Amino acid sequence: MVENERIAVQFNHVQKEFADQMVLTDLNLTIPADEIFVLVGPSGSGKTTTLKMINRLEDPSAGEITYFGRPVADYPLQELRWSIGYVLQHIALFPNMTVAENIAVIPEMKKMTKTKIQSRTTELLAAVDLPAAEYAQRYPHELSGGEAQRVGIVRALAADPGMILMDEPFSALDPLSRKQLQELILRLQAKLHKTIVFVTHDMHEALKVGDRIAVMHNGVIHQVGTPADIQQHPATSFIADFFAGAEVGHVVWADTLTQVLASGVLPQTTQAPTTQITAHTSVAAISPRLGNGETLAVKNSLDGHTYQLDAAGLLKYIVAVHTSSDSEGVH
Template sequence: MITFEHVSKQFEDGTLAVDDMNFSIEKGEFFVLIGPSGCGKTTSLKMMNRLIPLTEGTIFVDGKRISDYDINELRWNMGYVLQQIALFPHMTIEENISVVPELKQWSKGDIQSRVTELLQMVGLHPETYRYRYPHELSGGEQQRVGVIRALAADPDVILMDEPFSALDPISREKLQDDLIELRNQINKTIIFVTHDIEEAMKLGDRICLMQEGQMVQLGTPHELLTDPANDFVRQFVGGPEGLEVGFDLRDMIEPVELSGEPSHVIDVGATLEETLSALSQDDSIYVQDEKDVIGLVNRQHMIDYVASSLNEGGERHV
């Protein structure tokens, strides 16, 4: 879907913001860019839709160089969600959502139907919200509108640059949950920039951890937790050590009706490291107490546990 081949970006002042990046993002993937401030994650994102020109290398979208696309065609196919919500203040919510469909010359009826569909998708009653103005909405509601505005013209790709970082913790968590639910309804490739490891672990299919313009490790949340490439990854992400305290598999299992012999079973007294190791082999495993199967645990349960534990133990915001 999107491929970086030896991509670098050096600014006029000599700053090498991105240094020889190579990776591919699959269609339908939720791909997270994370790292310390100034590591090049936002620059990498902005090079994808040519907001920032690259210095060396090539970026491909669907096998075609981004430089070979008409710039409007490229950007219309990449919805963009910013931290600074950036809704037009003198436009209604409907008018804000309609901007790109109007530029693409959709019919008025199609635009109205799309606005209704999108507002319903994020739990905002269409007839209540379509005629309101941004200042009449809460921060969380404005950011929901920002997300669906990026979806309005049905792009294949959504670029999200720290979209929730300015929100209060409760609104932020709710929008993360909403995004997970929304992602299950739509088939979009999402590239998400964040400085919050909890957010990355919760949302990402794969995480690209950057340092000083370079990719240090690219992998699933589970891979970064259990097989960090070096000390920087280990310190940035954290890991099973230290999270064992208070770990109880009973808190994560969900009831299940078992028919036949379970394929993969772990004891309820297993350590976090043992559980993570078992889940590296299967997406979900049965949990037994002595000889009785008492439930099921899956990878997402463990990722949520690790992410929330990182947050409770001191948010690793960089």
């Protein structure tokens, strides 16, 4: 991690015990700000317990957790939770409230003005492809599962929190809705630059959405790295076996950068476009440069924006596009 990188959450020698059973033995973990940080591993590995300790739904048995440099135990509990959005597997919208009323719950508690809440609601619903004119006055029972989860994401973002926690948010959805929402999170992150801690047991999902991944098993962190690090340099045989089903073997090297940009997985950048790289350049032509650790800036002639492309971004594209038929069957 580079020295000037902001740290959102730090776990220092954290232990967690339930009924004389040690779930986390000695957890040391650094979560950078403004990234999607994925906790992945099989059921019972301690992922959700780790997530819940950030907003103190669970407290550690030993050790310390800091949130933007301050111990979480020092925050007033309400202040801490209001500063952290939370998206669950089963979103649990209030059934007697409209979509707009559900979204307004935390902003109203934080004394945001009605005008600001309405503006924020309209903006965020548009960002998740649910126009306010059509959806704001609907009730939860009038929404599909995917629509309800989009509302849940908006509700988590409504008060502009410093962090979003997402606990297996898409695992109950059908494969198509799941893929659409994974892509939605990547688009939102490219625009909003939030710190997101995302729990999943699906290695395909981890590779697709994560800027960094922590692989957990039996309460222990086995490896932390970028998707490319995890796949290309697994630290243990467990990790190699766990990700074996996500091997990328369907790369179409003739794909152009236009196709990569259209996938929506790359973040925008203010960097000047890299010389002699255009949206019509093929993946094959730039792959050696990415393999050498270079970060490219590619201008998209369709929308006029410039996007950042590195090896991890190319891997996200490969997983999103060329392994989608395989990943849709994984749960």
